[in-house]
Amino acid sequence: MNKLLTILFSLLFVSCAVTETYTDIVITSQGNSLENTKLMKEVCKQFKLSEDQVLSYFQEATRTDESTIHNQHDILPCSSRGEIKISGIEYSWIIRAGGVGEYFNDTKKVLLVCEDKCCKITKGIC
Amino acid sequence: MELLLKKQFDKDITMFVEHNGYIAHPKIKQNTIHNIEHGTLGKVNSIVIHRTAASTAESTLNTWLKKKSGAHFLIAKDGAIYQTAGLNKICWHMGLVMSRCRLEDKCSDKDIKIIKDILFGSGTWSKKYKNVLNLEKKKNYPDRYPMNSDSIGIELVGLYFGTGDKGTFEILTKAQASSFLWLMTELLQKYSLKIDEDVFAHGAVARKKIYEGVGAFETLKELYR
Numbered sequence: 001m002n003k004l005l006t007i008l009f010s011l012l013f014v015s016c017a018v019t020e021t022y023t024d025i026v027i028t029s030q031g032n033s034l035e036n037t038k039l040m041k042e043v044c045k046q047f048k049l050s051e052d053q054v055l056s057y058f059q060e061a062t063r064t065d066e067s068t069i070h071n072q073h074d075i076l077p078c079s080s081r082g083e084i085k086i087s088g089i090e091y092s093w094i095i096r097a098g099g100v101g102e103y104f105n106d107t108k109k110v111l112l113v114c115e116d117k118c119c120k121i122t123k124g125i126c
Numbered sequence: 127m128e129l130l131l132k133k134q135f136d137k138d139i140t141m142f143v144e145h146n147g148y149i150a151h152p153k154i155k156q157n158t159i160h161n162i163e164h165g166t167l168g169k170v171n172s173i174v175i176h177r178t179a180a181s182t183a184e185s186t187l188n189t190w191l192k193k194k195s196g197a198h199f200l201i202a203k204d205g206a207i208y209q210t211a212g213l214n215k216i217c218w219h220m221g222l223v224m225s226r227c228r229l230e231d232k233c234s235d236k237d238i239k240i241i242k243d244i245l246f247g248s249g250t251w252s253k254k255y256k257n258v259l260n261l262e263k264k265k266n267y268p269d270r271y272p273m274n275s276d277s278i279g280i281e282l283v284g285l286y287f288g289t290g291d292k293g294t295f296e297i298l299t300k301a302q303a304s305s306f307l308w309l310m311t312e313l314l315q316k317y318s319l320k321i322d323e324d325v326f327a328h329g330a331v332a333r334k335k336i337y338e339g340v341g342a343f344e345t346l347k348e349l350y351r
Binding site: 034037039043046047066067068069070071072074075076077078092094097098099102104109119125126 | 176177178179180185186189190193195196221222228229241242245246250251252255285286289290291292332333334335336338
């Protein structure tokens with residue numbers, strides 16, 4: 001009986017879990033350099049993402065916060081930017097080489113980081 | 127504000143560093159976090175200014191309890207100075223340090239070639255920048271920027287504002303600025319360091335938010351003179 005109840009509750013939990021949908025991905029700029037030097041501008045031109053990579057990134061990256069990024073992650077100078085609809089709401093996004101990214105609009109900012117599993121799936125970002 | 131801070135400072139007694147690397151002074155709260163101490167720190171060549179990107183000292187102290195990275199000091203918004211690691215211990219507070227000769231346009235042709243070979247070569251992005259760091263590690267200070275192995279890290283509590291990488295950090299409170307000035311003055315004297323040559327904002331020398339520590343360093347320089 002207990003086993004049956006556990007299974008029923010698990011099924012109920014899974015069916016209620018919120019799954020975000022990612023649509024309307026637009027890449028507005030590629031290979032941006034945070035550093036204003038000739039060398040780094042050239043280096044960053046290599047950082048180009050496909051829409052599939054962007055989608056994978058949003059599906060696999062995990063949410064984090066500024067303090068954790070500060071303590072645990074590096075901000076590499078190359079990035080790409082664009083727009084996306086997440087569960088129907090429009091956001092701008094930044095994905096940086098190395099895996100730190102974010103999406104934001106006027107009212108919300110969410111920080112993301114791509115770690116081991118995410119890096120394996122989204123080749124070319126980390 | 128400057129005069130007020132100077133007056134307060136003049137009354138203070140000089141700090142004394144005990145054999146375990148901890149400072150005996152009523153202004154400093156000893157709050158050792160052993161997991162952020164890594165090996166013996168030899169000659170101290172520089173001091174690096176950090177911002178926590180958090181709103182309270184407690185949240186940062188709790189984070190450090192669970193991690194291996196952290197800094198020697200943490201200065202709260204109310205001015206409380208926490209010493210979290212001995213001055214004879216290395217803390218992992220620098221991350222990916224940038225190439226000094228490249229940013230200051232002083233690299234040899236050989237150095238530039240190696241850096242280009244790394245950055246345009248194969249491997250993950252993280253690995254490439256790590257390899258540039260490894261190249262820097264072979265150099266001696268001041269030919270390179272500070273490393274964990276020869277610097278003291280000071281974290282100042284304060285949030286990060288904005289999106290992207292060019293946002294700013296909270297302005298220091300008066301109490302924070304006062305404590306920061308006192309601590310820096312003592313450390314600069316103890317290690318015979320120069321404020322214009324041996325103190326760095328983290329964001330200016332490592333792959334972090336580019337203004338991390340920059341505003342705090344400007345405030346310090348104004349108060350120090």
